[in-house]
Amino acid sequence: MSSLSKPSRRNFMKLAATASGGLFLGFSWTSSVASAMEVVSDTAIAAGKIEFNSFLALSPDGIVTILSPNPELGQNIKTSFPMVVAEELDADWTKVKVVQAPLDTKKFERQLTGGSGAVPHSWERLRKAGATARYMLVEAAAKRLKVPASSLTTENGMVVHQASGRKLSYGELATEASKIPVPTDVKLKDPKDFKLIGTAVRNVDNHEMITGKPLYGLDIYKEGMLFAMIQRPKAFGMKLKSVDAAAAKAMPGIVDVVTFKNNVAVVGKSTWQVNKARKALKIEYEKEATLESSADHDRIFKELLDSPDVTVRRKDGDVDAAFKKAAKVIKSEYQCPFLPHSPMEPMNFFAHVREDGVELAGPTQTPEMARGMVAKMLNIDPEKITLELTRLGGGFGRRLSADYVLEAAELSSIIKAPVKLIWTREDDTTGGTYRPAVRYRFEAALDEKGNMIGYKLRGVGMNAGNPTREDNFPSGAVDNLLIESVDHKSPITTGPWRAPITNFLAYAEQAFLDEVAHEAGKDPVQFRLELLDKAKKSPVGEIKYDIDRMKGVIDLAVEKSGWGKKKGVAQGFSVYFSHRSYVAQVGEVEVKNGAPVVTKMYAACDCGMVINLSGANQQVKGGIIDGMGHAMYSKLSFKDGAPDQSNFNNYRLIRLKEVPEVDVHFVNNGIDPTGLGEPALPPTGGAVANAIFKATGKRLRNQPFIEQAELKTV
Amino acid sequence: MATYKLQINGRTYEADVEADTPLLWVLRDNLGLVGTKYGCGIAQCGACTVHVNGDAVRSCVYPVSAVGTSKVTTIEGLSEMGDHPVQLAWDEVDVAQCGYCQAGQIMAATALLNKNPNPTAEEIDNTMNGNICRCGTYHRIREAVALAAKKTK
Numbered sequence: 113m114s115s116l117s118k119p120s121r122r123n124f125m126k127l128a129a130t131a132s133g134g135l136f137l138g139f140s141w142t143s144s145v146a147s148a149m150e151v152v153s154d155t156a157i158a159a160g161k162i163e164f165n166s167f168l169a170l171s172p173d174g175i176v177t178i179l180s181p182n183p184e185l186g187q188n189i190k191t192s193f194p195m196v197v198a199e200e201l202d203a204d205w206t207k208v209k210v211v212q213a214p215l216d217t218k219k220f221e222r223q224l225t226g227g228s229g230a231v232p233h234s235w236e237r238l239r240k241a242g243a244t245a246r247y248m249l250v251e252a253a254a255k256r257l258k259v260p261a262s263s264l265t266t267e268n269g270m271v272v273h274q275a276s277g278r279k280l281s282y283g284e285l286a287t288e289a290s291k292i293p294v295p296t297d298v299k300l301k302d303p304k305d306f307k308l309i310g311t312a313v314r315n316v317d318n319h320e321m322i323t324g325k326p327l328y329g330l331d332i333y334k335e336g337m338l339f340a341m342i343q344r345p346k347a348f349g350m351k352l353k354s355v356d357a358a359a360a361k362a363m364p365g366i367v368d369v370v371t372f373k374n375n376v377a378v379v380g381k382s383t384w385q386v387n388k389a390r391k392a393l394k395i396e397y398e399k400e401a402t403l404e405s406s407a408d409h410d411r412i413f414k415e416l417l418d419s420p421d422v423t424v425r426r427k428d429g430d431v432d433a434a435f436k437k438a439a440k441v442i443k444s445e446y447q448c449p450f451l452p453h454s455p456m457e458p459m460n461f462f463a464h465v466r467e468d469g470v471e472l473a474g475p476t477q478t479p480e481m482a483r484g485m486v487a488k489m490l491n492i493d494p495e496k497i498t499l500e501l502t503r504l505g506g507g508f509g510r511r512l513s514a515d516y517v518l519e520a521a522e523l524s525s526i527i528k529a530p531v532k533l534i535w536t537r538e539d540d541t542t543g544g545t546y547r548p549a550v551r552y553r554f555e556a557a558l559d560e561k562g563n564m565i566g567y568k569l570r571g572v573g574m575n576a577g578n579p580t581r582e583d584n585f586p587s588g589a590v591d592n593l594l595i596e597s598v599d600h601k602s603p604i605t606t607g608p609w610r611a612p613i614t615n616f617l618a619y620a621e622q623a624f625l626d627e628v629a630h631e632a633g634k635d636p637v638q639f640r641l642e643l644l645d646k647a648k649k650s651p652v653g654e655i656k657y658d659i660d661r662m663k664g665v666i667d668l669a670v671e672k673s674g675w676g677k678k679k680g681v682a683q684g685f686s687v688y689f690s691h692r693s694y695v696a697q698v699g700e701v702e703v704k705n706g707a708p709v710v711t712k713m714y715a716a717c718d719c720g721m722v723i724n725l726s727g728a729n730q731q732v733k734g735g736i737i738d739g740m741g742h743a744m745y746s747k748l749s750f751k752d753g754a755p756d757q758s759n760f761n762n763y764r765l766i767r768l769k770e771v772p773e774v775d776v777h778f779v780n781n782g783i784d785p786t787g788l789g790e791p792a793l794p795p796t797g798g799a800v801a802n803a804i805f806k807a808t809g810k811r812l813r814n815q816p817f818i819e820q821a822e823l824k825t826v
Numbered sequence: 827m828a829t830y831k832l833q834i835n836g837r838t839y840e841a842d843v844e845a846d847t848p849l850l851w852v853l854r855d856n857l858g859l860v861g862t863k864y865g866c867g868i869a870q871c872g873a874c875t876v877h878v879n880g881d882a883v884r885s886c887v888y889p890v891s892a893v894g895t896s897k898v899t900t901i902e903g904l905s906e907m908g909d910h911p912v913q914l915a916w917d918e919v920d921v922a923q924c925g926y927c928q929a930g931q932i933m934a935a936t937a938l939l940n941k942n943p944n945p946t947a948e949e950i951d952n953t954m955n956g957n958i959c960r961c962g963t964y965h966r967i968r969e970a971v972a973l974a975a976k977k978t979k
């Protein structure tokens with residue numbers, strides 16, 4: 113047993129048993145709650161008036177109920193969090209019930225999904241919650257059996273007295289356990305005794321999902337609810353001038369057409385009716401900003417790459433001197449296009465703005481922020497706004513923005529009715545908040561022995577602030593290094609996209625390092641290992657990644673993929689640290705009918721301890737498919753401010769037949785979990801590009817690969 | 827507007843809608859059968875897949891007026907208890923991530939297995955290639971279809 117490092121304050125509050133009995137335990141998602149919590153009465157619980165931070169309930173029938181506070185979008189949090197509680201509790205997993213909590217920032221902290229941060233944030237809190245309840249159950253059993261608590265063990269929802277062979281179920285102890293004082297400190301399990309954590313556990317919502325139960329925002333149908341779609345300007349940089357809605361209003365089922373900001377909203381009695389009527393709107397727009405085309409972006413990027421007006425992000429040593437004395441200089445530029453997020457469930461939200469309060473419901477990754485923004489817009493106390501969280505049909509960062517929540521709320525406040533705002537796929541693809549395009553220029557200086565003595569990166573982004581991650585590898589491993597950035601302000605709206613910045617940056621860096629290794633006449637893995645050795649022995653400046661963990665995943669990927677040992681197989685290597693975890697990948701490519709085909713991907717991941725092997729495996733496979741699919745096929749381009757693509761007929765997403773075999777491995781080092789929602793994606797583009805180079809001799813310096821002239825001449 | 831009598835999941839439903847309304851929106855907006863999903867509206871993604879007389883169709887482009895007396899099956903009607911072999915395989919393989927595309931995937935897989943209980947890997951790929959899963963659960967979809975085929979034997 114390992115004891116907690118910090119003596120915890122009173123983070124748990126026992127909630128008195130209800131009339132029907134049972135143990136209710138409120139637990140805090142923070143370890144810094146200063147205010148002591150009090151035991152509240154069962155009448156308060158019955159009235160639903162308890163102010164606790166979260167809860168775990170154990171009823172006399174043995175059912176353990178755990179509230180899951182974070183939005184679920186396929187990252188499997190609704191299964192993995194309760195697994196952690198159940199592990200420390202030694203609960204019978206078949207009796208655990210998970211309930212999605214509504215937005216309540218008094219009860220829950222960090223009720224958002226993004227940045228792969230949920231698991232690291234809550235790991236210890238969840239364990240303590242389970243261990244606290246277990247402690248109380250054991251104490252209750254000790255009293256009942258009149259034996260010392262130390263003579264009792266727990267397993268599978270039972271307290272066991274080994275000496276006498278007696279067993280008591282958690283259910284029958286629940287009410288007595290509720291009378292045990294809440295411990296201020298509990299012992300946690302030694303991870304080597306984990307039975308549930310690290311195993312493959314099926315998603316707790318499987319049954320609902322495979323039987324078509326209403327789970328998502330679009331499935332919301334409330335009493336008296338109207339349906340709405342909004343016509344937004346067709347180009348970024350345009351604003352609304354005039355609307356002729358006569359024809360639309362005359363169409364069947366249409367209740368109203370209202371205008372706010374640059375939006376023309378068609379409100380009606382069904383999705384199809386508003387969709388049809390929207391097409392009958394006659395709208396004029398006028399220009400209010402530059403109407404940018406992709407050709408403009410290409411030109412702007414090239415200008416900015418030579419701009420004297422840059423922000424220096426990191427500077428080590430003397431780069432000019434290093435490049436002057438270099439035996440060889442390698443210089444390359446990489447570019448990636450705009451991307452929409454394309455979650456399968458398009459944006460939508462329900463809003464009902466009444467005199468006395470606001471009801472919101474739907475899919476969002478940031479419920480608290482969304483509520484705050486609605487409160488501000490409507491000038492209403494956030495306390496008067498309820499927000500019901502639905503399961504998200506994907507997010508990928510798109511639902512970190514609350515634009516569609518605000519639209520729904522504003523519309524409801526104007527029409528004074530409950531309304532579900534629906535974005536069509538076309539709205540979703542053309543409606544903005546994209547992953548912005550970016551261009552990188554890399555330069556490397558090699559000495560006679562092929563050592564990298566100088567490294568330069570200039571990133572030019574759009575609305576990105578800093579399109580680099582200046583402290584990532586190889587920073588710290590090169591004596592003379594300069595990382596700079598320039599940003600272009602575009603009227604096209606942009607926002608975070610799964611693995612923000614690193615989604616493209618890692619591809620470019622890892623592909624460039626492959627070029628440098630090749631020019632240095634070194635094996636790409638050996639080249640990276642030499643740099644890491646240098647960083648370890650004589651670090652340059654600050655190092656913000658863990659060298660040993662990075663080497664750990666490199667070694668594992670090399671071992672599992674048979675790196676360099678396979679005859680006739682073209683392999684490409686990539687390794688990246690992002691969002692607290694480390695992933696190395698090897699891609700394998702074959703040329704079939706004149707085109708390179710990715711046949712296999714290997715991934716070696718260090719995300720700390722794996723909680724749910726099933727979820728983690730799929731998270732890595734999904735991340736690789738996401739990374740590979742977008743690198744190969746996806747692009748959003750613009751003409752005069754308007755996207756050229758609008759739906760899956762002209763915007764290409766990866767499909768089943770294009771997916772290679774993926775072999776996933778985890779480093780088992782006992783470190784607390786560091787998150788896995790994003791880290792598998794960034795290295796993929798590089799591993800694929802480097803394998804294609806190996807197979808064809810062609811360097812792919814632009815995404816999507818499929819459009820590159822290099823590939824057409826294979 | 828006209829009234830349509832529809833045979834869905836072994837029951838008769840009535841809907842008062844315009845003739846060009848896609849079956850998808852009749853199911854969702856009028857009949858409360860929300861298991862069938864909207865993903866693209868132009869027959870590209872397969873999220874809206876249902877069976878019409880046993881054939882997998884894209885309900886987002888299937889006008890209600892074309893249904894006639896055909897028998898429609900949606901995800902809700904695949905089995906009473908959610909224990910159709912394809913559903914069981916989907917649970918066992920733990921296919922879903924966000925889950926949004928999965929009703930369509932299951933309906934596409936079921937239609938395939940009804941016609942071809944023993945599909946080859948290539949036949950599975952050919953059918954399932956029509957359904958997009960943005961989360962990238964493609965490996966598990968392949969695996970679950972193969973498992974369902976085994977279960978049906």
Ligand code: FES
Binds near residue numbers: 865866868884885887
């Ligand atoms: S919604 Fe019908 S195929 Fe996409």
Ligand code: FES
Binds near residue numbers: 186505962
């Ligand atoms: S599981 Fe999310 S789109 Fe398929």
